[in-house]
Amino acid sequence: MWVGRRLRRVEDPSLLRGEGRFVADVARGCGAIRFVRSPFARGRILSIEAPEEATVITADDLAEIPPVKPMLHRDDFIPVEQPILAKEQVTYAGQPIAAVIAPTFEEAEDLAEMVFVDIEPLDPVVDLDHALDETAPLVHPHVPANTVIDASLTTPGFDAAFHGAAYHVEIDVRSRRENATPLEARGSHAAFDPRENRVTLTASTQGPHMLRTALADLLGIPESELRVIAPDVGGAFGQKYSLAMEDVVTVWAARRFRRDVAWIEDRRENFASFHSRDQRYIVTGAFDESGKLRAMRADVRCNVGAYSCYPVTCGVEPLMAMAELPGPYDFRNYAVRSRAVASNACPIAPYRGVSRPVITLTLERLMDKAAARMGIDPVEIRRRNLVREFPYTSVTGLVYDQGSYVESLDRSVQLVDLERFRADQRAAWEQGRYIGIGFSTFSERTGYGTSAFAARKMDITLGYETIDLAMDPSGSVEVRVGASPHGQGLRTSLSQLVADELGIDPKDVRIVHGDTDRTPYGWGTFASRSMVVSGGATKLGATELRRRLADIASETLEAAVDDLQFHEGKVLVRGTDVGVPIRDLARLAYHRSDKLPPGEEPGLRVKATYDPAGTFSNACHVALVEVDLETGAVAVQRFVVVEDAGVLVNPMIADGQVHGGVAQGIASALYEELVYDSDGNLLTTSLMDYLPPTIAEVPLIEIDHLVSESDATITGAKGLGEGGTIGAPAAILNAITNALSPLGIEVNETPATPERIQKLIRQAQGAL
Amino acid sequence: MKPPRFEYRAPSDVEEVVGILTEVGDEGKVLAGGQSLVPSMNFRLARPGLLVDINGVKALDYIQRSGDRILIGTLTRHSCLENAAAVPGPLGRLLATAAHHVGHMPIRVRGTFGGSVAHADPAAEWCMVSVLLDAEIIAVGSRGRRTIPAEDFFRTVFTTALEPYELLSEVILPVLPDSARFGFVEFSRRAGDFAIVASSVVIDVGSNGIINPRVALAGVGGTPVRARSAEAVLAGSAPSAELFRAAADAAAGDVEPMGDIHGSSEYRRHLVRVLTRRALERAASEA
Incomplete structure (x- = not known):
């Protein structure tokens, strides 16, 4: 394998x-x-x-x-x-x-x-809150209140469930503007x-x-x-x-x-190309006596800048927030208003995670705050609310396939040795050191297919992927894919899928991508989709090619198709040493079509399309931090990820996605912020002002994988490209808040810069 | 982010450098390590008509002792000072600590001591160290050589007392007595960034308390500054936690920092207090 x-x-x-x-x-x-x-x-x-x-x-x-x-x-x-x-x-x-x-x-x-x-x-309008102010200038004269999307939904019976709850916990979370900052602009x-x-x-x-x-x-x-x-x-x-x-x-x-x-x-131009985040979520969770979330009310505001991005539109942020805010928690009553707000800032376009880093930050801060309010352990309140039975249909109608929400949390608790940490923490507090732990459990919707995109109602419905797969007369395989990887290692991982299907070495599989003259029409690589969708199409294509090869081999070997086995470049009759090299079958298919079974087309080319409904990965992130009370600086000391993305085709590549994602999540949590002045001048125009963390700021990331068996995809693989970025900010802000809990400080804004934290500390100490 | 057109010359001795600078006046700019100048040119913030590359002037690359003074040639790379043995005694340890805070390794290997001082970034380590130790800065021009005290040298952000026709050729630092102790503390968001605030101190504890206290700060205005009131608090008193706190408070009172996106005026003043106390504690505990 x-x-x-x-x-x-x-x-x-x-x-x-x-x-x-x-x-x-x-x-x-x-x-x-x-x-x-x-x-x-x-x-x-x-x-x-x-x-x-x-x-x-x-x-x-x-x-x-x-x-x-x-x-x-x-x-x-x-x-x-x-x-x-x-x-x-x-x-x-x-x-x-x-x-x-x-x-x-x-x-x-x-x-x-x-x-x-x-x-x-x-006079421009730059700031999110300002843009919603009645007196604010209009960015576009035909857009009242600068609101380009004003979506809402309320489930039947919401009011009764919400008002009847024992506890109401409100949280107001703000993420600042970020830049995706690819190494190459x-x-x-x-x-x-x-x-x-x-x-x-x-x-x-x-x-x-x-x-x-x-x-x-x-x-x-x-x-x-x-x-x-x-x-x-x-x-x-x-x-x-x-x-x-x-x-x-x-x-x-x-x-x-x-x-x-x-x-x-150039880099300076890239800082004003497409921005991301810049959102505010005001959410109230209504909990019953046992800490079970019964209802949620949410007001989501996304500063989408001056224009709408093509093709996915500026609706991608608020609409995703509306549909996916319930996250991994089970509750049936939900009222949400979600707005896209125009401003004279750079347009927003999707960036790794889209709304979900802020969704997760909001939910996970809410859980910690509710736990503190009710005197429940933060781990326990999550256990009481996480979805447990699958398939699970969320309050917004999303269907979650098999996952390991509770299991990943429990495994994380074990890996970090929570009890011991709590003891160390008490000792540290007594010495005037502020260490903290933060959990973040979340779902990551991946592999969106046509049905998922159709729900967005864009002009263009993205979703499926097609591949052309051919074995040439020399027996080597070429797969032309509509996906367009740019660092994901898809050439490697797709070749592994094909190799298993055909019993050949991945070296004999070439993946072709990124050329409209050579590849079938496809949607490219984004939204944690390529392994799921393009991988699914590749597997389907390889299976079809295998069937064709088996038909030919069956004739050549005079054996039933069911008795054939593909192994190390040969088709063998099971239980014997009788076989034929696949390369010979390939040559025959092209050059001796006279010998092909009746009805068999010459050559070995297949086409396959895959279009899944989508699948949910899940993970639990745990951050351990120390806060310097005097400067407000945060050091991330440990970062643990328990991830479940189903079958991992190449675990090294999967780990790499987690590493990079978490690093970008740490960037969101602590470092990166695009700053405008009130005139709308961008002040952060170089990497001296906009601060991606370096290797010195990112700790060793400890990863453990769980594998849920899901039938949502034909490979069993789920996407995981965005999870690191989605989970990390919440884990880190929860950890900071936990470290500073003796002072009663809550940190609800990213990036949690030293100055912001120090200001909260001084306020808590009565110095301000 | 491509520089405007410029001419380039690479003289091989100081006389030739000075000759060219005199000839071209404001148009000329000395290129040493280029770690600040070249990015500024790419941003088109600096637009020199002529770059005078001194990397071939080997006579400017030295660290020498002359009596109780250390002479640092302008072309000395930061990384040469990372080795504490390059300069004797506590001064060597201080310079090594400061050097290690300069940027990242590739920057330290290429960037130069004199280039950093002449560039006069208010957060730069060598500018602060020069002010801390009352360095003498040697400028060579067509009219000869002059000595400028560090505190007079730095005028404001990126602005010094150097004339366009002058080359900063050397920085002279006093050798510190073996009994001197130093503390050097920076605060930055990421490793290798310019400090938001930095504080450096040198103290010598005698039987009658602290003698010759020096406190210098960076990141608090247009130039590095001495915190004179903090020095006054320290002078003649026995080191103690309370004394250090009082000196740190005095240092914070000595500055009126400019705020920017990296830190508000208020936060920088707060950092001055925290970092100065830490620098003093570090000095007191330095072996």
Whole structure:
């Protein structure tokens, strides 16, 4: 069996040797595009002046391109249109206004500086609470109260259940703005081929087909005039799924000027590309005497910035929050209002976890607060509320497949030796040291298929994945996938699935992705979906190929198909040493079709599509921290993850996803924050100001896996790409709050910076 | 984040460096380790017309003792000072501790002592150490060589007493007596970041209490500063927890920090109090 092995990643040797090929490696010797961006958050464009003879592109040049209008077919949604380049007005600082083309990137930057844009600044609205204020300016005149989505639902009988409860515990949680900060920023290179009248766009993207569709639609061309290639992509975390206006300009310019051009985003630009988080959840949990959650009321507000991202729209945050806020807890009464709020800040796009880091932070802080209020142990209150029987249908109608919610919590308690920690903690408190422990139990909905996306009511329903699988005459297998991995190691893990199905070595399986000319239409890689959806399609395809091979072998070996066994590159008659190399069967299928069984098509090509409803992973995170009472600094001393993502195709890759995810969760919890001033200027524009944690700030992450047997996916695998990021902030803030419990301090805002914590401490000490 | 066009020259001796600087005036900028200058150029915050690369001027790379003074050539890399034995006595230990706080290893291997002092970041370790120890900063220009006391050298953020035609060639530090003890404490969000606030102290405890106390702070304004009132509190008194608290309070009273996204004025003042007390405690317990 290859599934379950910690196979080394086939992706790594070239990357480690510096032989990777990223878009900037392709963008040589072509026209260099640089964007002139708005220095103001809101204002009227009075004029644009550029040096004579310079190639400058403005909204006037793009008059034939319609604005981008991401759609949700819901009554509670107001669509917003975004021009490719700002037209008449600017709506956030960093918005592209014009583009220049020069022979080198240096000269393009020089030229961009010489383009003078006269803007009459207007008062912006940047802050979430301010945007909802009645007196706030309107970001878009047709959007009252700056509210682009105002969704709500109340279950029947909610009021009685809520008001009849013994305890009401309220929590007000705030997450600040973050940037996904991929190591490689965005960028694209458009090569124009006059012979074919066709552009090949090499772009740092998560979804090449989606990008091709978006660009072709906007430019009014058939998709056949565009090929999109995703080369090596240096991380994305969601930021590279949404359409970049810059890519539209790049392709337009290549066609207009019939030449090769490129745009390579720099770090400073990336800080104003797509943001994330910036949410506030005000939630009241109604508990009965036993600590059982009976009802929940929630008010969710998401600052989605100036525009809506294509294709998933700015609805992704509030709508996910509304549907998934119940998390891993069983309760039947729920009332929620969830809003997307526009502002003159950078647009929000999905980032690893989407709403769930804040959902989990809210729920887990609520559980700890309720436990403290009722004098119940935090572990115990979770045990009393976690879902236990499967399939479980949540109050919002989501179906949870088999999971290990209680078991992962119990296992975590064991791993951290909770009793001993509590004793150490009492001793530490007596010495004036503040150590704390925080738990975070959560569900992670993954592998969203068509039915899950259809519920969102987007213009485009994402979901399925298709693969083309072929064995060539030499017996090697090529799988072309619509998924577009960019660091997930999918080439390795999919090859393990195929190898098991066909009894061959993963080395003999090549996975092809990231090229619209070579791969079937697919949705790309995002939302913890590729192993579930693309993996499922791959398994289906491999099974079909196996069936074809078995049919041929059955004839060759004169044995019944049921008696055949695929093993180490051969098809054997079970219980004998009679067999035939698969490679011989492959050659026969192509070159001796005269010998094929009647009705058997020549060649060995299959196509498969998989479209699951979705599956829930689950995990428990535990953080152990020490807080320096004087400075407010938090050191994460231990971090334990008990994860259940079903069958792990490659546990090493799974562990890597957990490591990276937790590091980004620690970033959210303690470090990363995009800061705007009240005029809407972004103050954090470098990695000296915006602080991803380094290896020095991230502790060793201890991982234990549980494996629930779920029939929600045909591989038994569930997604896990986002879990680390989802669970960690809650575990850490609970741990800080626990450490500071002698002072009665609650920490409900991320990032929990030393200054924020110190301020709470001084307030508690009466010094402020 | 590409620099504007610039010219580049790489002279091989100090005279030539000074000649070029004199010739080009404001347009010229000395390139040493480039750890601050090059990113500033990429951000287009610095736009020198001519870079004068001194990395080939080997005569500027030295650590020498001259009587009771240590002479540090401007091209001395941070990492050379990480070894406490590079400089004798408590000064060597102090410099090694400070050096270890400078950025990350690749930065320390390339960045230079003189470059950091000339760049005058108000949170930089070597600027604070220079003020702490009353360093003498040597500037060489076409009109010869002059000595500038550290406290006069730093004017405000990224601004010094150096003239455009001058090269910072050397920093002179006093050798500390073997009985001196130091404390050096920084607070930053991540390892290797510039300090939000840093505090450094040197004390010498004699039979009549603390002699020659020195307290210097970084991250509290446009330049590193001495906390004179804290020094006054310490001078002549026997070390004690209460004394250190009083000195730390005095240090906090000595500063009016500027706030920014990394820390409000109020928080920085609070950190001055905490870090100065810790630096004193560390000095008192230093072996």
